[in-house]
Amino acid sequence: MSRYARVLGHAAVLVLLLALTARSSADAQHDATGSKPPARRYSMEPVHRDEVAGWRADLAQLLEAVQREHPDPYRRTPRPDLERAVAALRDSIPRLPAHRIIIGFARLLASIGDGHTSLPLYFAAGVDFHVLPYRLGIYDDGVYVEAADRAYAGLVGRRVTAIGDVRIDEAMRRVASLISRDNDNWIAAVAPHLLNRIEVLHALGMAPDLTGTTLTAGPGTASMETRVAALASPPATEYGVPFLVRLTHDWVDARDTASRPPPLHQQRFDETYFWEYLPEHDVLYIKWDQVQNRLNGPTALTVIREAMVFAREHRPARTVIDIRNNTGGNGGLLPPIIREIVRAREVDEPGKLFLVIGRRTFSAGQMMAGALEQYSSAILVGEPSSAHYTGPAGHVMVTLPHSRVSIAISPDSYQMGAYPRDPRRQATPRLAAVPTFADYASNRDPALEAVLAYEPEILPREVMAALAAGDTTAAEQIVREFDARPVNRFRDGTVELNALGYRLLREGRAEAAVSVFELNVRIHPRYANGWDSLGEAYVTAGRRSDAIGAFRRAITLEPDLAPSREWLRRLGAAER
Numbered sequence: 001m002s003r004y005a006r007v008l009g010h011a012a013v014l015v016l017l018l019a020l021t022a023r024s025s026a027d028a029q030h031d032a033t034g035s036k037p038p039a040r041r042y043s044m045e046p047v048h049r050d051e052v053a054g055w056r057a058d059l060a061q062l063l064e065a066v067q068r069e070h071p072d073p074y075r076r077t078p079r080p081d082l083e084r085a086v087a088a089l090r091d092s093i094p095r096l097p098a099h100r101i102i103i104g105f106a107r108l109l110a111s112i113g114d115g116h117t118s119l120p121l122y123f124a125a126g127v128d129f130h131v132l133p134y135r136l137g138i139y140d141d142g143v144y145v146e147a148a149d150r151a152y153a154g155l156v157g158r159r160v161t162a163i164g165d166v167r168i169d170e171a172m173r174r175v176a177s178l179i180s181r182d183n184d185n186w187i188a189a190v191a192p193h194l195l196n197r198i199e200v201l202h203a204l205g206m207a208p209d210l211t212g213t214t215l216t217a218g219p220g221t222a223s224m225e226t227r228v229a230a231l232a233s234p235p236a237t238e239y240g241v242p243f244l245v246r247l248t249h250d251w252v253d254a255r256d257t258a259s260r261p262p263p264l265h266q267q268r269f270d271e272t273y274f275w276e277y278l279p280e281h282d283v284l285y286i287k288w289d290q291v292q293n294r295l296n297g298p299t300a301l302t303v304i305r306e307a308m309v310f311a312r313e314h315r316p317a318r319t320v321i322d323i324r325n326n327t328g329g330n331g332g333l334l335p336p337i338i339r340e341i342v343r344a345r346e347v348d349e350p351g352k353l354f355l356v357i358g359r360r361t362f363s364a365g366q367m368m369a370g371a372l373e374q375y376s377s378a379i380l381v382g383e384p385s386s387a388h389y390t391g392p393a394g395h396v397m398v399t400l401p402h403s404r405v406s407i408a409i410s411p412d413s414y415q416m417g418a419y420p421r422d423p424r425r426q427a428t429p430r431l432a433a434v435p436t437f438a439d440y441a442s443n444r445d446p447a448l449e450a451v452l453a454y455e456p457e458i459l460p461r462e463v464m465a466a467l468a469a470g471d472t473t474a475a476e477q478i479v480r481e482f483d484a485r486p487v488n489r490f491r492d493g494t495v496e497l498n499a500l501g502y503r504l505l506r507e508g509r510a511e512a513a514v515s516v517f518e519l520n521v522r523i524h525p526r527y528a529n530g531w532d533s534l535g536e537a538y539v540t541a542g543r544r545s546d547a548i549g550a551f552r553r554a555i556t557l558e559p560d561l562a563p564s565r566e567w568l569r570r571l572g573a574a575e576r
Helices: 049-069 079-095 098-110 150-155 168-176 185-193 198-203 300-314 331-343 364-375 437-442 446-453 458-468 472-484 494-506 510-523 528-540 544-557 562-570
Strands: 134-139 142-149 160-163 212-217 224-229 251-253 273-278 283-288 318-322 353-357 379-382 390-393 396-399 406-409 412-415
Touching: 049 079, 049 098, 049 396, 049 406, 079 098, 098 198, 098 406, 134 185, 134 437, 142 150, 142 160, 142 168, 142 437, 150 224, 150 251, 160 168, 168 185, 198 212, 273 300, 283 300, 283 446, 300 331, 318 446, 331 364, 353 364, 353 446, 379 446, 458 472, 458 494, 458 510, 472 510, 494 510, 494 528, 510 528, 528 544, 528 562, 544 562
Parallel strands: 283 318, 318 353, 353 379
Antiparallel strands: 134 142, 142 251, 160 212, 212 224, 273 283, 390 412, 396 406
């Protein structure tokens, strides 16, 4: 299959179906009179018998709302299983303290199986869980203490091996059951903000009570066990940027001794979006953390237009659009913004436009990734995103009548891939840049470094040189070495070789294209699209029987691969 035709210039055919409203937890916790209710007090004691009926009414309301609003509530958990889980929680309510009931609600919503149907325990209205004064980060090399109150400064920079009596890998498994998500990448984004909530730790068996717990942190034999006390009052945390929140006034951060300032993606969160020219790299850098307009100041479209005007006048060597922290917002804002970017030919040129994505790229953020991936020449950089290309979307907010806890339910479905019912579960970067803790502590940005180190067309050039010399062994070795490079962690050479083969076909070099496609499937034998492409090259080269074999191999690997089935029909070899 050849790549979808790029939409250029005046093409504004971009249908974005999702419109979300981002709200701060503070806003969500104000009642109709404008006053904020007092923070909930939690205890180890079961709820009073007079409250049992109220909590059960909340549970019934939760189930009824899911069944009423969600387009496919049993997509992940069959109806009998969901109803059994609801019945088990209902029977347990008289024996449970309030925080464990709320956590039970979160677990039920997570079992629905999408990231928009949720009870986000770290900021949801009516929850008010208490924090332990440390901030964790999940990195390629483990879970680390990024920052902490000065009383626990000895923990900062250490790798966590256990919380309470629970090893960190098991702690991650337990907390994952509370995280509503499209895919598991979202766990790394959210888990740190649950693993410092004392009510969560107690409910999951990682704290003996609600006063505090122990954190065990390495490295190695230098491991230390420290008891950490929970703060008396929950902190105010803005939705959208909970990942760098300062939990106390007297705070120690692992970055404090870094010799350079924090990278741009960790700066100016209050601005939501901004652009900056980096003259030392000749890079136009655009950061966008929420798909929404500021309450005060220029709109997102205005700022993007300003950046595109700058690009037209100065023609930077590279443009970087950074949405790695973009968890969503109002998808309806995107069409004119995408149009501005793809119309700026000084920006949208192969090898010059880069889109940084990551574990927090979700919802309308994912919509932007899908749109630029489809309509522009953007090269994706960073970590895989946390959203599907097709699935439930949006939020209906429901306030449970007794507890006043606010839950979110997805009422809609969206489609943002390159073709109907696109099954991909994440946006996958072409250039991998997964941060380590050392990157955080030293204020390095591996994504920007990957952009600056990128050399276009390396693989096609080297492969063609080897094939032109008749050395297929060298060509195969070049591809295998390319696949093994860390920057290609999420993508092998399949796409690059496929694109090279089609370019050769367009140039009328059918036999050279056949050589490239054959090389691709020899190295990547389970690449169904590669076999389909090889079949097309065989057709062009007049090799009908070879083409039939390639198309049949493609549908053996991917039975629903429509182009291969269509080619077999045209060749009179369709299965009956």
